[in-house]
Amino acid sequence: MYGTDSMPASHPVLNERTQHLLKILVERHIRDGQPVGSRTLARDAGLDLSPATIRNVMADLEELGYLRSPHTSAGRVPTARGYRFFIDALLNLRPLDDRVVEILRQRIDQPVQNRAELARLVSDLLSGVTHLAGVVMLPRRNVVTLRQVEFLPLSENRVLVILVLNAQEVQNRIIQTRRPYNAVELQQAANYLNAQFAGKDIRQVREALLRDLREARDSLDRLMQTVVEMAEQTFETEPDGDDYVVAGQTHLMQCADLSDLDKLRQLFEAFNHKRDLLHLFDQCLHAEGVQIFIGEESGFVVLEGCSVVTAPYTVEGQVLGVLGVIGPTRMAYDRVIPVVDATARLLAAVLNAPQG
Amino acid sequence: MYGTDSMPASHPVLNERTQHLLKILVERHIRDGQPVGSRTLARDAGLDLSPATIRNVMADLEELGYLRSPHTSAGRVPTARGYRFFIDALLNLRPLDDRVVEILRQRIDQPVQNRAELARLVSDLLSGVTHLAGVVMLPRRNVVTLRQVEFLPLSENRVLVILVLNAQEVQNRIIQTRRPYNAVELQQAANYLNAQFAGKDIRQVREALLRDLREARDSLDRLMQTVVEMAEQTFETEPDGDDYVVAGQTHLMQCADLSDLDKLRQLFEAFNHKRDLLHLFDQCLHAEGVQIFIGEESGFVVLEGCSVVTAPYTVEGQVLGVLGVIGPTRMAYDRVIPVVDATARLLAAVLNAPQG
């Protein structure tokens, strides 16, 4: 159910009782962070088995790689593999209270100026509700529709470009021109571009213009010359690449599992050097529903001891971005997963809603 | 020289030798973080005094509140007051190498789109050079000149407002209108506003418009009605309030002085809840040159064990903002102060330079 595509989890068959014991053990360990011993487990499991029996089962589970002992006479703790099985096969999700969902909805459905602000908002929300670090990724948008473009002369050779994209968002860009343009010229150029290209994909605009330019290099009238120079620079670079927003990192300082200062520092620096983490999130773009990376399953060393719970959100049926949380592997998955899931749906709903 | 206005440092007279010993002690403690004992100090001071003599001096300094012993048989460490005196009277600054200044200049003088990006850049720079947390504050600008305003109809009742302010910066705002306006109406309104108010302070614009509105409530023609509704919302709130950018917080994790995880967490959270810290920076706005807050001198409990080194930067002779670093009180002031100072000057230079 919640897997990673990269690692098809092939688990040997475990009988009912063994699974149940593993489940109780993991839940217990998530709750209080201590290794769980046979006596405790015997008490918690409600199976009326003696500790000795439990010990046999635990020994099996250890041999299979689901558990390990920190040392001879501590209890057992789940391994990454143990968590994997727990999540894939044993976890009972706690569905979110409708009231909670309603609160989330209200907090997401705030007026915002741009997608970065929305990402910040949702990221804060995730972090606040789960007490983990919230992450919202803004992916490269493969379809960027030009809604409107305007030019304003700033000074001698500087022109302010305003792009309205996707009916959602406004971008400013300041470009340097070869010669000064006056307001009228710019207005005409904008009118032309708007008339010709509004509603089109921004890359198509670029290509169409380049074609026009090549075809009619010499015979361009003054208007078209203006249009071409403006457009060349305006659409030169992709509006912006991938990016993400992290909130609530400080929550990570509180969980004892990550109290090693140096590890924590590395983690925080990973949040700043975004490149690596982006790669991880990229993988989630193509998956459906909630995805979970446990510890180094992510192939990302810094995340040792951490899990990442993500869900993609879709706009008009197309996966547009990924959001989620990062926290200690020992996190309350039963609560976190529904939150991440619901948040992704709510964000999608907001983004799909017709704009004012 | 580097003081705080709030706390006029009244120091009793210390003789030359005592001052010199205090200086050596503080320098030594900054270097290796350990309490300094009489034997060590006797060796380092180069004064050919016996440890016993040194002990007498240290006892005096302790009584005056410049030093304290962590416990009976450790050496002494400087108190906040000790640091204060060290900085005010004893510190030898290490002037920056010209090449270093040149590197700083190049890194600051990058093309940027807006002041937030510039702040980020400078903040990163400060943090990178000093290995402390860099902070750049963008203050409330008391004079905001309206350069140009444009309106673009987005959908039914939504209008995009573009404000060009101070010839430096562009702001977008989306406003909801009571009735739909078409492009022509909006264009006329913009033309009117630009003609009337370009180059004026934005608050004056607001006041002038409100006056007009009151005087001619009933007799407004359609154009003026449009103008008024647009302007009301456009200039309703101050464009934006104070804000600051922090970079390199992770450096703070490395210094042993701040290794208490809980303290660190509080500090990090203070960076997020910006309000408090802003107040501190506000105080520096009105001072000249480098300012230093030692530990709780700032009146800001979270900064216990930290010092803040700031310098205001000026544009056209007017103090516009503050930048600086936050780090452990035991920081290399002789290096940090010149860096902060130079950075402030360089940033001022960039901001004062005529724009393309």
Next chain:
DNA sequence: GTTTGGCACTCTAGAGTTCAGAGTGCCAAA
């Protein structure tokens, strides 16, 4: 009067010891 050596005293950090408690593995009996 200042500086110094001497000396008794104090405190810490680290190393070693001990001990109770928790948990295990294995075995033989149920």
Next chain:
DNA sequence: TTTGGCACTCTGAACTCTAGAGTGCCAAAC
């Protein structure tokens, strides 16, 4: 297959001990 019993292991906390660093004070020296 489950269980009780038992010997064994390991940790963590408490305790002790000690070397080392540093102090304060005093009386002698400069």
